[in-house]
Amino acid sequence: MKTIADIAQLAGVAKSTVSRYLNGGSISVATKRKIERIIHETGYTPNNFAQSLKAKKPNIIGTIVPRLDSFASSQVLMGIDEQLRDLNYQMLIANTSQDLVREIESIYSLYNQKVAGIILLATQISEAHLKAFEETNLPVILVGQQHDQLYSLIHDDDSAGYDLGKYVLKNGHRKIAYLGVTEKDIAVGVRRKEGFKRAISEDDSCEVNYYETSFKMENAVEVTSSIIESFDPSIIVCATDNIALGALKAAHLKEIDVPSSLSIAGFGGYDVTGIIHPGLTTVKFHYEKVGRMAATSLVALLNGGEIPRSQLSDYQIIERESVDNKLKR
Amino acid sequence: MKTIADIAQLAGVAKSTVSRYLNGGSISVATKRKIERIIHETGYTPNNFAQSLKAKKPNIIGTIVPRLDSFASSQVLMGIDEQLRDLNYQMLIANTSQDLVREIESIYSLYNQKVAGIILLATQISEAHLKAFEETNLPVILVGQQHDQLYSLIHDDDSAGYDLGKYVLKNGHRKIAYLGVTEKDIAVGVRRKEGFKRAISEDDSCEVNYYETSFKMENAVEVTSSIIESFDPSIIVCATDNIALGALKAAHLKEIDVPSSLSIAGFGGYDVTGIIHPGLTTVKFHYEKVGRMAATSLVALLNGGEIPRSQLSDYQIIERESVDNKLKR
DNA sequence: CAGTTTTTTGGAACCGGTTCCATTTCAAGC
DNA sequence: GCTTGAAATGGAACCGGTTCCAAAAAACTG
Structure with missing residues (x-):
């Protein structure tokens, strides 16, 4: 050499x-x-x-992801990668397999690798996170979650929840189940639900029940089954597309037709939702774009630029076949 | 500091x-x-x-992947990552967005980052690849494709194709469409098909047509439509699950019932194939395990160990609802 | 053409570690 | 108590670049 x-x-x-x-x-x-x-x-x-x-000007950016095998993370990673390449940076991915302890470890490990900064695809922000960021003194951009002490870049979960709520009402649904996730996840577990709640509260003829499940499809299948049995709603709104996929499966298993007997909607906009039958009505987030924004922001920060404490990314409702319009028949 | x-x-x-x-x-x-x-x-x-x-003993392994947003690559990456962590190595991911030129660039770029070795999730191996490996003198493990000059780790595509062919025959199908991909992809485009062909050739009452499409779902939808119109087979065997998903979509669009009027099978074993309705019959490969094997092998190689030139990973056929048994009715 | 400015170049120090080698320290052996 | 060998330590060189500074060369200037 x-x-x-x-x-x-x-x-x-x-x-x-x-x-x-x-x-x-x-x-x-x-x-x-x-x-x-x-x-x-x-x-x-x-x-x-x-x-x-x-x-002393490292050109590596560390990205911490909770998992590699999710549509959302992959897309965000793609966006970050593309943008960083354009900006002449390399991306070092640390996968934590949804282990919060490993997330903290990764921060120190990336620090050790002398990365210039960190992009964290976050689920929850704990004291340990803040401590790690403070100790390592690394610039950080949060993606998907918000925290007042950190720069963050989030989907507009609240508005998305609200708009989907309005959409559900507009289609004449009055007996509604909302299948959410743990409130530890502020973005998905709290904000989406709160937005949805706000929309629903504007109509007082509604009967709404809120349920909780994990991010896994299998669990969603079970929970949906019991929801159908105990509550029998006209629509189930799911906090993620994966959960919605599970709900669809449950409906098929029970031989309930979607959407004529039960409507289902989700959040995410995963590719599969368009290819399955019936197509899933969902709120599409722009993951790749968020990734690009995160990369751009972090590099700006590294170069001493000013960036907003918190940035919002928009979304759009994709209407497909899984939600029935009750008013048309 | x-x-x-x-x-x-x-x-x-x-x-x-x-x-x-x-x-x-x-x-x-x-x-x-x-x-x-x-x-x-x-x-x-x-x-x-x-x-x-x-x-001069770098502890970073470079992994080159054609895309981040595919089930197969994600799973393999997870496997590599887990195993490398156990072996005290870091993984640096280079994503090429399916651009072969970028693949070559990545080799040199990783070389530049002084990685200890490279794991390449390959699609095609060109002269430029060989030249790059020779010039950089980096140890390489190929995943998913085989090449006699390189260490490789592949799915047993030939046997998988053969077994699925046998399975199709066993279920009484005699008018068969095989929807494959470009022969530039030796593993998916050639070997799966050849294995399948071999099985089918053992029964001479069969009418089989071979078609080709891209890896994209949308293309598969179109091609499937025209296959149904021109050939009207009793089963369409697809070279990947994504293609099979496209075929399912096409059948739904044409209001053809799966499996009673048309059977569909794929290769891959992606998670969604189990959640959709009807469940897709597919050949499941063990992506994560392959990732682990690749990591283990590369590290063994780095430590001067001997590893086989070529390693096979097994598979299993998962029977679900999308393939009809013609003999039972 | 001498004097001054600008451009180009070489040499040496430095970044933050590792490693080799020589020296010191210490305990064991006779 | 002196020799010997092993363990512990310090000092210096080195890895492969970048950067500062001063010297050399080239280009102006009047």
Whole structure:
């Protein structure tokens, strides 16, 4: 493996001259040509470690994700990756497999790897998180959750919940089940639900029940079954598309037709929701775009720029077949 | 930020002694205690760049993936990640967004980052790939594709195709459409199909047509429509689950009942195939396990171990509702 | 063409670790 | 008590770059 010293020797110049050539200092055309040729011939590439050591400007951004095998995270990761590439940064992914302890560990581990900053696809923010960020002093952007002490970038969960609530009412549903998740997850568990609640509260002829399940499809299948048996709503609104998929499965198992006997809606906008039958009515979030925004913001922050404490990303309701219009028949 | 020199000074010893403490050299209990305390107090962590510079034993493995938002890649990544963590390595992911040029660039870029080795979730292996591997001299493990000059780890596509072919025959289907992909993809485009062909050729009462589409669902929907119109098979066997999902969609659009009027099967074993209705009969590959195997193998290779040139991972057929048994009625 | 300014270049120090080697310390052996 | 060997430690060199500074070369200036 060639080093800068080798190149300098071959070109008959000093190390510093080669370094200048690489980083754009003033150089005569003649020496530039020489070095150019040698580098080309030898296929020399600078050692990244040595560069980062002296320069102290690491070009790696750490991204912490709770899981790799979810549509939402993948999309966000794609967005971050694309944008960082454009900005000449590398992305180092730390997967925590939904283990909060591992999340904290990852912060320190990334710190250890001397990343320039961290993008955290967050689920919950604990004291340990704040402590870790403070101790490592790394710039952080939160994606998907909000926290007043940190920069964050979130989906407009509240409005999304509200709009979907309005949509449900507009379609004539009055006996409604909302299948949510733990309130520990502020964005998905609280804000979506609160937005939804607000919309529903504007009509007092409604009967609404709220339920809770995990993020897993299998659990959603079970819970949905029992909801149908005990409450028999005309629509089940699910806090994520995965849960909605589980609800659909439950309906099929019970041989209940969707949407004529039961409507189902979700949040997310996952690709599969469009390919299945019946197509799932859902609120689509722009994951990839959020990823790009996160990357852009973090890099701006690294370069001493000012960014808003909290940024919102929009959404849109995609109407498909899984929600019945009660008023049309 | 503290450096090893600071620690040494605070502890009243030499840099080298601190280094020995960190890396396990012979040290007296007294100095060990002292250093221990200082490090604990200051929260010192060694600079990774400086370490890697001298030590030349990078602990980062590069993984090149064609896309992040596919079930298969995500699962493999999870497997690699889990295993590498256990083996004390970090994973650096390079996403190429299915761009072959970017794949080559990534090899050089990872080389530049001084990764210890590369795991390539491959689609096609070109001359440029071989050249890049040779020039960088990085150890490589191929996942999903085979090449005689490289270590590889593949699904048993040929047998999987054969077994699914047998299964289709066993269920009494005799008018069969096989919807494959480009033959540039040896594993998916050639081997699965060849295995399938071999099974079918053992029964001469069969009418089989072979078609080709892309990996995208939308294309599969169109192609399936035209297959139904022109050939009207009793079953469509799809080279991937995504394609099968597209085929299912096409059948729904045409109001053809699956499986009573048309059977559909796929390869992959993606999670959604179990949640949709009708459940998709598919050949399940063990992606996560393959990821673990890849990580284990690469690390073995790095430590001078011997590993087989080519390793096979098994599969299993999951019978669900999308394939009709013609002989039972 | 001497004097001054600007550009180009080389040399040395430095980044924060690791490692080799020489020296000191210490306990065991005779 | 002196020798010997092993363990502990310090000092210096080194990894492969970047950067500062001063010297050399080239380009103006009057």
